[in-house]
Amino acid sequence: MTADLHTLTGAYALDALSPEEAREFARHLTECDVCTHEVAELRETAARLALAVAEVPPAALRARVMAAIPEVRQLPPPGRVADVVPLRGRAWRQRLPYLALAACLVGAAVAGGVAVNAEHDVDRQRTQAEQQASDLASLMAAPDAAYHTTAVHGGGNATVVSSVSQARTAFVYRDLPKLAGSHVYELWYSRKGSMVPAGLVDSGRPSGTAVLAGAASGADGVGLTVEPHGGSKQPTTSPLMLVSIAG
Template identity: 55%
Template sequence: MTSTDAHTLTGAYVLDALSERETRDFKGHLARCETCTAEVREFHETAARLALAAAVVPPAFLRARVMAALPGVRQLPPLLTGTAGVVPLGGRRWRERLPSLVAAACLASAAVLGSWAVHTRQAVDGERVRAVRAQQRAEALAAVMADPQARFRTAGLGGGGTATLVVSARQGRAALLYDALPALADQRVYQLWYSDDGGMRPAGLLDAGQRTGAVLLSGDSRSAEAVGITAEPHGGSPAPTSAPLALLAV
């Protein structure tokens, strides 16, 4: 292996594509060549990032976007050396560096696709977690409604609409069914509270913009004396900011 040949083997070395003899000879070359040492280090760093990526087929829209963007990409001018002519791409130096450049391009492309795959996987996992939690809430709500010993309390809200409280003492859970609630101004939301020990503790929010539905209250209902409904600023409050629109005994 000549010194010139060794310069072209950085990419193959990182990808473990060399024979045992070539690997041994190239390691000796690395001990003397700072340029190849730096290039190998950069390739190794890129390969390490690929370990986090999952295999994935690029989305169909990716090719369409690339092709659509090509007409607006300005081609680079020829590389000049002083007033000399254009450096030919077919020169010996370019041929010698071509394997390394190809390897680097492959690693860079794989890194981009790997990053896209990681973000896609995270988004899918997030949706799966939200779906599981929604199913769990729905099952808990159904369990409260199906309790043959559950207690029901119905009341009208000041300003309009009705609410029915369902309490399962055996499960220590409560649910609220509501209908025709009036819209609230200034992005305010309906918030639920447990009333116990002379105070009010948060028990959840109703979905903004949903006037009819059912919700499982958060927290244990065993110590509560009543459930209150108030109108609160967007996002809810740690304590009621106004008098309850309805107060239903547990």
């Protein structure tokens, strides 16, 4: 490795070389482990610059991308046998039936409504909304944020974003059907099979985001049920969705 070539790691990581120079440097990388490692680190650094300028994509973009991908043929892995499915991924999927069963059993128990003072509620909700926006921003920025997208039984879909370091979880929902009467969507943390209330989903909008109430520590899953007005202390219906968030 010549000193001169090595100084190109920065320009290469930022795509700031001419095509000829980039090709030459890429050849050099195949025989320079030090440079390869440095380029990887500098690319990682550049990605942080990208995260810092994140914008809000228009809703239509998601729809266009999701509509396009079924038509796009995927590339095979580059000349090697495909990696084995991670065992951990399999393990958490297998736990889901157990979670579902637990939620149904608990559901038979209590159907307690919570009395609320409507006026007080409005103020509280506004404060909560502001708090949520800032909670969500730090959650999404966490390096260990994990994303699970799933269909919601009955319509719509959802992404559960969880982070161990932040001890928080967000529920990002799309196209949830409007519920009959005064019923509400309620969120739950699952801890070793018992369901802990984690807040109600704003019923006014089919799509949005909710940060789950309460601490996520020890929780192994997130569930969603339909409950009577005001929510319940334990689920009274079978879950429309259960997502494992176990690390």
